[in-house]
Amino acid sequence: MHPADKAFDYGRAYRERALKSVAFGVSSTPRGRQLPAPIVAKRAEEAHIYDETGAGFVDYALGYGPLILGHSPACVVDAIQNAVQLGLRTASVHTGEAELGELIADTLPCAEQSAFVSSGSEAAHLALRTARAVTGKLPVIKFRCNYHGWFDNIHFANDAQNDGPATIGQNPDAASHMTILDWGDTAGFEAAISSDYAAVILEPIAVNGGCLYPPAGFLEAIRRKTQELGVVLIFDEVITGYRLSVGGAQQVLKVCPDIAVIGKAMGSGMPIGAIAGTKEAMEPIASGRMLHRGTFNGNPISLAASIACINHLRSHAPTIYNDIDAMAADLEDHANACANASGVTASVTRVGSALQIFLGLPKITNLSDTAHIDKQLTARFAAEMLKRNVQIIARGLMYLSSAHTQQDIDLTKDAMTEAFAVLGQ
Ligand SMILES: Cc1ncc(COP(=O)(O)O)c(C=O)c1O
Structure with a gap:
């Protein structure tokens, strides 16, 4: 995959342009807050998005969830x-x-x-x-x-x-x-x-x-x-x-x-x-x-x-659901292992094919616990993943689709290992 650096330069320049004619430069506020810079999507295929510079990203934001069959099934x-x-x-x-x-x-x-x-x-x-x-x-x-x-x-x-x-x-x-x-x-x-x-x-x-x-x-x-x-x-x-x-x-x-x-x-x-x-x-x-x-x-x-x-x-069904839930479970296990190895405090929860990684909180047992999440650290984790060509939702949420492959999961695990290591330094 193309390294993401050029994509971020492009994203920053595009944002400058869009801010002039589009309120907040985006069509839904959170999209303008992507770190280190917004990815400017040009096309998408299966579980990947490609930006205007040709950089590719394994996508776990999936249009904020709808793309259960991946991009353009x-x-x-x-x-x-x-x-x-x-x-x-x-x-x-x-x-x-x-x-x-x-x-x-x-x-x-x-x-x-x-x-x-x-x-x-x-x-x-x-x-x-x-x-x-x-x-x-x-x-x-x-x-x-x-x-x-x-x-x-x-x-x-x-x-x-x-x-x-x-x-x-x-x-x-x-x-x-x-x-x-x-x-x-x-x-x-x-x-x-x-x-x-x-x-x-x-x-x-x-x-x-x-x-x-x-x-x-x-x-x-x-x-x-x-x-x-x-x-x-x-x-x-x-x-x-x-x-x-x-x-x-x-x-x-x-x-x-x-x-x-x-x-x-x-x-x-x-x-x-x-x-x-x-x-x-x-x-x-x-x-x-x-x-x-x-x-x-x-x-x-x-x-x-x-x-x-x-x-x-x-x-x-049920194959499709078993498969996407199993991939999410694999990433859940890996995120927990990375948190332990890096010393970063993390709560990892999963509902089927939706995976939530909150940093700064050891375990979430009810929704009031979310008052104690380190939102900035969680957003930094998302940014570190993006630098490694993996897009997740900035608040630490990931969705799986039937288009994700074992290769995507392996690349994502490597990105997670490195992202946790950086945050644990
Ligand atoms: C549980 C729930 N209800 C309603 C909505 C609103 O849906 P939409 O963004 O399509 O308006 C969302 C969006 O994220 C949601 O997660």
């Missing part, structure tokens, strides 16, 4: 190309909608009906609105450090030290009907829940907070109480849906929500999101009582990609 690209030939968009219904709805109903345990949007944030927004419509109530329970997208009424309490809005510019009143609780705290949840609530929304497995499985009995208690009280249970499976298994976290953990929020892996890199739920929970949309709007909802190109991706995952 043939089955998805073919489906997109066929769909493009038929026209980019009409104002009419099309058979792709029912086809994807049927596929989701066949694969996701909670799904009888779906409604499509273009991103995970929109889907979380739609799930909350649907829950409020079906119950006629406003209050919602959300958990600290769970992320459900960037919209005003849910972009709160995204980290352990701040229960407030995640950014300036948000309307703080948008959270006035929101109760924030600690994820995993069953007793705290049982003390707070009542029939006054419209919904409880959570990541059933907290990938965003630190790749943590829920403590025993937590999801079951939430399911039992919400059912008893007529509160809508929403699982945000934007990451776990189609990544952890074809049936998501709900299938693996055997707890079924009323509504699931899905996105990312279902589209294999194309913009898409959806909610999928029981007929009862979806009634406000299904009956037409509640408006579900959006020019790009159900766009045929994204739906074609999603149908191809889910069909591929379904016909290759």
